[in-house]
Amino acid sequence: MPAPTKQSTRTAKRPAAKKAAPKAANKKPAKKSLAFETRRSEIQGTGAFAIKPIRAGQRIVEYVGEQISSDEADRRYDESKMKRHHTFLFTVEEDLVVDGGSNGNEAIYINHSCDPNCEAVIDEKNRIWIYALRPIKVGEELAYDYQFERTGSARLDAQLERFYACRCGSERCRGSLLKKKKIRRRDAVAKK
Ligand SMILES: C[S@@+](CC[C@H](N)C(=O)[O-])C[C@H]1O[C@@H](n2cnc3c(N)ncnc32)[C@H](O)[C@@H]1O
Ligand SMILES: [Zn+2]
Numbered sequence: 372m373p374a375p376t377k378q379s380t381r382t383a384k385r386p387a388a389k390k391a392a393p394k395a396a397n398k399k400p401a402k403k404s405l406a407f408e409t410r411r412s413e414i415q416g417t418g419a420f421a422i423k424p425i426r427a428g429q430r431i432v433e434y435v436g437e438q439i440s441s442d443e444a445d446r447r448y449d450e451s452k453m454k455r456h457h458t459f460l461f462t463v464e465e466d467l468v469v470d471g472g473s474n475g476n477e478a479i480y481i482n483h484s485c486d487p488n489c490e491a492v493i494d495e496k497n498r499i500w501i502y503a504l505r506p507i508k509v510g511e512e513l514a515y516d517y518q519f520e521r522t523g524s525a526r527l528d529a530q531l532e533r534f535y536a537c538r539c540g541s542e543r544c545r546g547s548l549l550k551k552k553k554i555r556r557r558d559a560v561a562k563k
Pocket of ligand 2: 484485486537538539540541543544545546547
């Protein structure tokens, strides 16, 4: 059964700091409505679709959920018992995982694409934000590259590849939710 992978993660990238606008006295900040809705997706299950035009670089939504340890994540999502990979986990750092299946929000329905229009960025407070990589039209499905880590053995068998099969449908689909394999050049070490 599949074993050696964990959930998506992106290297922390610090978005440019913005100055907070001065607050009007006695006024509650207005709740921002989402720029997307969730509904059935051709990629998988439920997906997130733009209901407003989204600008390149726009911060769309925070991926929220319960913060748990890696061990707890393994307990909650036993991959050996799944026929196909499915989790709401997002690995922030080595022993910090956000479980969107517990106290999560609509962001957990954003599917993976190998040719994504969004990216997930972890800020300095370990909060996960979904940003648009390019302008997104109304009706387009939002997606980011999950980049599931390959851990353990570098030799992945066919069963594991099937378990993480990608159905994003893009021309650039690499066929897998897993990060691209690192190609080791034999002579790279020899030349040093
Ligand atoms: C955070 S959920 C995304 C929402 C999911 N569509 C749902 O309805 O629950 C992540 C899971 O969605 C599925 N998924 C997302 N993108 C996929 C893709 N490109 N190909 C296959 N499965 C995908 C996988 O099962 C993955 O573990
Ligand atoms: Zn793909």
